[in-house]
Amino acid sequence: MQALVIVAHGSHLNPDSSTPTYEHADTVRAVGAFDEVKTGFWKEEPSLREVLRTVESDDVYVVPFFVSEGYFTEEVIPRELRLDGWDVADWDSDGTSADHAVYTAADTGQRVHYCGPVGTHDSMTDVIVRRAESITGDPNVGDGFGLAVVGHGTERNENSAKAIEYHAERVRERGRFDEVQALYMDEEPEVDDVADYFESEDVVVVPLFVADGYHTQEDIPEDMGLTDDYRKGYDVPAEVDGHRIWYAGAVGTEPLMADVILERARDAGADVGDAVEVVRERTRKTEAAASGSSAAGD
Incomplete structure (x- = not known):
């Protein structure tokens, strides 16, 4: 057994x-x-x-x-x-x-x-991409889109930042999205300034967290400017500084x-x-x- x-x-x-x-x-x-x-x-x-x-x-x-x-x-x-x-x-x-x-x-x-x-695990890269597909409702999403993979950053856990950059680079190598950026909550480049790091009008933001909680439901949406109060909710996509931000929530909730x-x-x-x-x-x-x-x- x-x-x-x-x-x-x-x-x-x-x-x-x-x-x-x-x-x-x-x-x-x-x-x-x-x-x-x-x-x-x-x-x-x-x-x-x-x-x-x-x-x-x-x-x-x-x-x-x-x-x-x-x-x-x-x-x-x-x-x-x-x-x-x-x-x-x-x-x-x-x-x-x-x-x-x-x-x-x-x-x-x-x-x-x-x-x-x-x-x-290498297959987590596939889940990040699938998360982008799920939030946009487009199984072929990529052309004309930027993708941000978000994590805590080194102030909390050095290996957390390594994991974020690792998967961001793997997605980048596939050439599916116009731009791919690793962003962090606790270090530069910060997710607060997400619009500053992309030229693409549409940007999918995928937090590399296993479950939705305080950071993914409250901190990140407010930090990105999707809403000034998470309790009011926010649009998907939301307009932020001339970009449409497709916020996907925690990658760990993706069925894949x-x-x-x-x-x-x-x-x-x-x-x-x-x-x-x-x-x-x-x-x-x-x-x-x-x-x-x-x-x-x-």
Whole structure:
């Protein structure tokens, strides 16, 4: 038997923080790639410390639903899961290249395939692009558009900035968008000045966050000038300094994120069959249907 455990931060203050984790777990569960699919949280139940006790399988693939490598993926999660012999050097990572390593859970005896975070996986680039497609309702969006990938910045987590630039560069190399820029909340170039960094009239802004919360729902919309009070809401697209800003919200809420989770586990040796392809096709159809329904109601 093989199990998948998706581990995330969660929140005591924001009940919606864990919603994407549950939704992606449901998507993976529905394709039947694992005998068990569980979720565990730092700030919610089931806790990271207890989640392995809810799993019957001997082989467990643990995928951190985090944007970057850092304190939680390198210290908190391995400690709480009690991974015997954990050493971050086993990932052999430069800050964006963590893959996986195998350990024994000290108290349960399970073999744990501990994966790198979803946010640094190469397929996250596809999710960022899909997010742009979803918010614009255009599966071919790119020509005439700029794309901003937004993160915290180095004052909070050095590797967070690395992840942002990594994916921005990967999108840039594809040549799909006229302009691609990495922007930050806590350092230059700042998302506050988004209009200053693009010549394109239309700009899609995708925050590289796993869930919508204080930063993505309040700080960033107000900082960009989409609204002077997030409680009043804002238009999509919104006019800002001669540009149309298509604000997409947290990338982690995109249904295709389930694919990244599956790919992380597959890279670590999990037998997922054709689940990756199935999820990509299902999420594409679901989003197309949702877009059609929205258009019909306009």
